[in-house]
Amino acid sequence: MPELPEVETTRKGIQPKTQQQTISHVVIRNASLRWPVDLNLINTLPGLVINSVTRRGKYILLNTPAGSLLMHLGMSGNLRIVPLGTALQKHDHVDIELANQHVLRFNDPRRFGSILWQDQQDGTPLTHPLLAKLGPEPLSDDFNGDYLFAQTRGRKVAIKTWVMNSQMVVGAGNIYANEALFMSHIHPQTLANNLNQSQCDTLAKNIKRVLNAAIKQGGTTLKDFVTPDGKPGYFAQSLNVYGRQDQACLQCQTPIQKVVLNQRATFFCPHCQPR
Ligand SMILES: [Zn+2]
Structure with a gap:
């Protein structure tokens, strides 16, 4: 998608x-x-x-x-x-x-x-109506650690589910949510309300980082969008956890685990992302 x-x-x-x-x-x-x-x-x-x-x-x-x-x-x-x-x-x-x-x-x-x-x-x-309720753009200054911290207070929902809610922030799709949480050492099932300010700062930064990296990579395939028969293949990305169930964590060798959260495949390293 x-x-x-x-x-x-x-x-x-x-x-x-x-x-x-x-x-x-x-x-x-x-x-x-x-x-x-x-x-x-x-x-x-x-x-x-x-x-x-x-x-x-x-x-x-x-x-x-x-x-x-x-x-x-x-x-x-x-x-x-x-x-x-x-x-x-x-x-x-x-x-x-x-x-x-x-x-x-x-x-x-x-x-x-x-x-x-x-x-x-x-x-x-x-x-x-489809645009009116959308949350801030993740790459804009409106989305930052302070916003994430303020908006997650009182929210007893898994942080990964929160991140993927477009009314909170748009465009953090499943791959990016999984990867940003790994980079932030946050377990995806952590309740949003339980994140501290420093975790929110880190997570906001890493959401921007994974999206920017993918956009930068996409720039190299830009020609695909302007040739008559170009097929826009989706970006091959270097992924730390997404789709890597049972494979060794690239940082600590612990097998990556998979759970289904809000009907979406969720991958994490139980060592790097303690609950
Ligand atoms: Zn690990």
């Missing part, structure tokens, strides 16, 4: 060919995504200029003077830039054609992705 680093890399990949471009034509071949794509977009988008390409959580936003197009990659979606007239591939559901003779093409085999329109003036706060 595309996580925040893949989405951010996608945003960076499509930005040069889409920003400041006028939408010339829209093709919707299959509107049955997670939510039906509004067929009126065929009429409302052409003529609009994409002023900026931004990201909020795992949504990529094409911001125009009349509103923003919200695009989510779901489980298996990808966006790529292709020259106008490029042959279609299976699951190419939506094309946004641009005046520069390029197409922003949305492909999604499993169709859990979404393309939604939010009417609003450019520059005003995003009010779409």
